[in-house]
Amino acid sequence: MQTKALSEFDRERYSRQLRIEGFGEEGQLRLKGATVLVSRVGGVGGTAAMNLVRAGVGRLILAHGGKVVPEYLNRWQLITPDDLGRPCAQVWAEKLGQIDADVEIVTVDEYINGENVADLVSRADLVVDGAPLFEERYLMNDEAMRQGKPLCMGAMFGMEGYASTFIPGESACLRCVFPEKPEYWTDMKVFPAIGPGPAIVGTTIAMEAIKVLTGFGQPLKNILWFFDLESNTTRYLEIERVKDCPACGASRSH
Amino acid sequence: MPTLFVPAPFRKSVEDLSRLEVGAGSVSALLREVDTRYPGFNAQLHGPDGSVKKYIRIFVNGKDIKALDGMETALDTRDEVFIVSAMAGG
Numbered sequence: 001m002q003t004k005a006l007s008e009f010d011r012e013r014y015s016r017q018l019r020i021e022g023f024g025e026e027g028q029l030r031l032k033g034a035t036v037l038v039s040r041v042g043g044v045g046g047t048a049a050m051n052l053v054r055a056g057v058g059r060l061i062l063a064h065g066g067k068v069v070p071e072y073l074n075r076w077q078l079i080t081p082d083d084l085g086r087p088c089a090q091v092w093a094e095k096l097g098q099i100d101a102d103v104e105i106v107t108v109d110e111y112i113n114g115e116n117v118a119d120l121v122s123r124a125d126l127v128v129d130g131a132p133l134f135e136e137r138y139l140m141n142d143e144a145m146r147q148g149k150p151l152c153m154g155a156m157f158g159m160e161g162y163a164s165t166f167i168p169g170e171s172a173c174l175r176c177v178f179p180e181k182p183e184y185w186t187d188m189k190v191f192p193a194i195g196p197g198p199a200i201v202g203t204t205i206a207m208e209a210i211k212v213l214t215g216f217g218q219p220l221k222n223i224l225w226f227f228d229l230e231s232n233t234t235r236y237l238e239i240e241r242v243k244d245c246p247a248c249g250a251s252r253s254h
Numbered sequence: 255m256p257t258l259f260v261p262a263p264f265r266k267s268v269e270d271l272s273r274l275e276v277g278a279g280s281v282s283a284l285l286r287e288v289d290t291r292y293p294g295f296n297a298q299l300h301g302p303d304g305s306v307k308k309y310i311r312i313f314v315n316g317k318d319i320k321a322l323d324g325m326e327t328a329l330d331t332r333d334e335v336f337i338v339s340a341m342a343g344g
Contacts, residue, residue: 044344157341178340191343
């Protein structure tokens with residue numbers, strides 16, 4: 001990671017978080033030197049991207065194909081009806097640039113696929129995954145584990161959500177926990193959603209990314225943090241690395 | 255009595271309840287009892303070979319039953335069985 005210096009304006013902008021014990025200027029500089037790949041800028045990924053920009057990440061790569069449609073308006077932070085019909089990644093780059101013009105934002109007008117995943121992961125220090133399809137999530141998980149890149153994962157369904165952080169060689173990965181996708185998850189229209197659910201997940205994985213990138217705090221390693229906003233239930237569920245996991249198992253070299 | 259947390263995708267089969275109290279001494283006995291009350295519940299969790307589907311994890315007091323005694327993990331009256339189904343919504 002490249003480390004840039006903090007300007008006087010940075011010191012004022014980040015003055016509240018610079019006072020957080022264990023974070024400080026060292027954490028801020030690490031964050032400023034980091035590149036994060038965000039898969040999809042929807043309710044989860046977009047919220048994560050927004051929080052990472054506000055926190056002062058140096059560079060974001062936003063991967064999201066398609067254009068803004070009305071059904072995104074109930075949960076996508078920063079999006080307005082004026083954005084309908086515009087390319088999602090570009091709209092987000094524009095909005096995030098208004099929050100902090102110094103953050104370098106690279107847009108990729110494609111979803112994660114077999115052709116682009118290796119290159120995109122190779123350009124990042126850490127991956128944030130908020131994709132609504134398991135096929136994209138498994139591709140991203142496998143490639144991040146193969147390249148030894150940490151992955152902060154969050155997802156939701158209705159009023160439920162969960163988050164975890166996968167550190168290659170140290171913790172469970174997505175395939176360790178859920179080796180197969182549900183047969184009912186056939187397309188991205190499957191999941192019901194209302195704004196606060198994905199916002200909580202996205203905010204959580206942004207904080208996870210900040211912790212991993214700066215070495216501050218305790219990431220959700222080998223923990224699946226689960227919540228259900230309908231029944232007001234939250235649990236920290238212990239998950240374990242699977243020795244012969246095809247994505248992160250001991251036989252894989254990192 | 256042990257409690258069972260039912261995740262959203264499977265609540266329709268248990269009258270939309272998120273939480274059930276079930277008198278049972280093991281995870282497998284608990285699931286059988288739920289299936290007696292709500293026929294078809296178990297079929298959602300298990301594949302054709304009878305094993306739990308690979309997108310479902312079952313925890314007792316926050317620990318994966320795979321790290322305990324699997325479906326035969328013993329339950330006490332204050333234990334909590336927690337089912338989580340994989341999700342990808344964003």
